Amino acid sequence: MAEETKQTCYEGSSVQSFQFYLQHSGEHEAILKCAHDILPGEFQRIAAGKSSLGVLGVGSGGGEVDAQLLTLLQSTIPNVLITTDIVEGSAALSDNFKALVAKTASLQKVQFVWHVMGSEAYEKQVKANGDKERFDFIHMIQMIYYVENLSNTIKFYQSLLKSNGKLMIIVEAAGGGWDTLWKTYKKELCVHAITEYRSSGEVIACLKSLGLKYEEHVIPNSFDITECFTPSSGTGQRLLNFMTAQDNFHQSFTPEIRAGMLDLLRNKCSTIKDGRVLFNSSLSCILIHA
Known part of the structure; x- marks a missing residue:
């Protein structure tokens, strides 16, 4: 697929599908719990x-x-200017x-620079400018x-760290439900935006x-996919659409x-509890040193 047509992010109907998934999965809440547990100490070390x-x-x-x-970050190091x-x-x-920033008072103090492009386009732009x-x-x-x-992506972004900086990658956990589904059905699923499925296992290797x-921190998470097994369920269909990127x-x-x-x-991606099917959607938070 030509580079300019390869989908590298959510666009069109996939934006709505992603937001529907977030409402049902508790993923952001799990990520933020992990962030509150581990990042204040990291922020203090980085900002020293x-x-x-x-x-x-x-x-x-x-x-x-x-x-x-x-x-x-603001609450942890209140006297430090953030860009x-x-x-x-x-x-x-x-x-x-941008709309979220406009209505969040604390973010008015942060200076934002927006790059509406994929990560690899940004990498090319930085290298072309020659001034990292x-x-x-x-x-x-x-x-x-x-x-x-x-490998190139991690190497590039790690090279942008200042001394004492940290690169945080959050990705699906090796051996979790996503990893099992996408690797078992690689031929059927890795055909659109995602052509090679990766979990924390590939990142750590x-x-x-x-x-x-x-260092790696596990982010436990699961969500209810019971509706996915009822063909007439609209919720189940929308979850299946997102989970298989269709x-x-x-x-x-x-x-x-x-x-x-x-x-x-x-049977392989979930546990059954009180008659409900709970999909294992645990994540991994990987902090990489400068």
């Missing part, structure tokens, strides 16, 4: 002796998590983020699936091969593939 702090968000979506991270660059390929989600801006804290939350070359120092799950696969996926979702 500094009067200003540069943050880079890559694949920041509608900014719901970024806004909370910036608020946490933030945002790299996000979806114009619709970038507009959502460096950052104290870079985060890439749930976006590493969309890059073409994992890459960090080891690059010789980078890191506009219409039931029309996209043969009856055999559909049945196999549903069996896998129930």
Whole structure:
């Protein structure tokens, strides 16, 4: 697929599908709980002796998590000036983020620079300009699936860290429900925006091969997919559409593939509790050192 037509972010109907998923999955809440547990100490270490702090968000979506991270950063180091660059390929989600900033009083004190482009386009732009801006804290939350070359991407963004800086990658956990589903049905699922599914296993293998120092924190999470097994359920259909990156799950696969996926979702990707099917959607937070 030509580079200019490869989808590297949420656009059009996939924006609504993603937002529907977020409402049902509790994913952002799980990520933010982890952030509140581990980041204040990290922020204090990163900011030691500094009067200003540069943050880079890559694949920041509608900014719901970024806004909370910036608020946490402000409350942890209140006397430090914060500047933030945002790299996000979806114009619709970038507009959502700007609207969120406009109505969040604490974020009025943060200076934003917007780059409405994919992470690899940003990398090319930085290299073409020949003058790398460096950052104290870079985060890439749930976006590493969309890059073409994992090793090059990590190496590039890690190279943008100032001394004592941290690069935070949040990705689906190795061996979790997403990892199991997408690797079992790689041929059927890795055909659109995501052509190679990656979990924390691939990211950590890459960090080891690059010789980078890191630490990993597990983010436990699960959500109810019981409705996915009722064909007439609109909620179930919309969840299945998102989970398989399709506009219409039931029309996209043969009856055999559909049945196999549903069996896998129930028996290998989930646990049953009180008659409900709870999908294992645990994540991994990986902090990479400068």
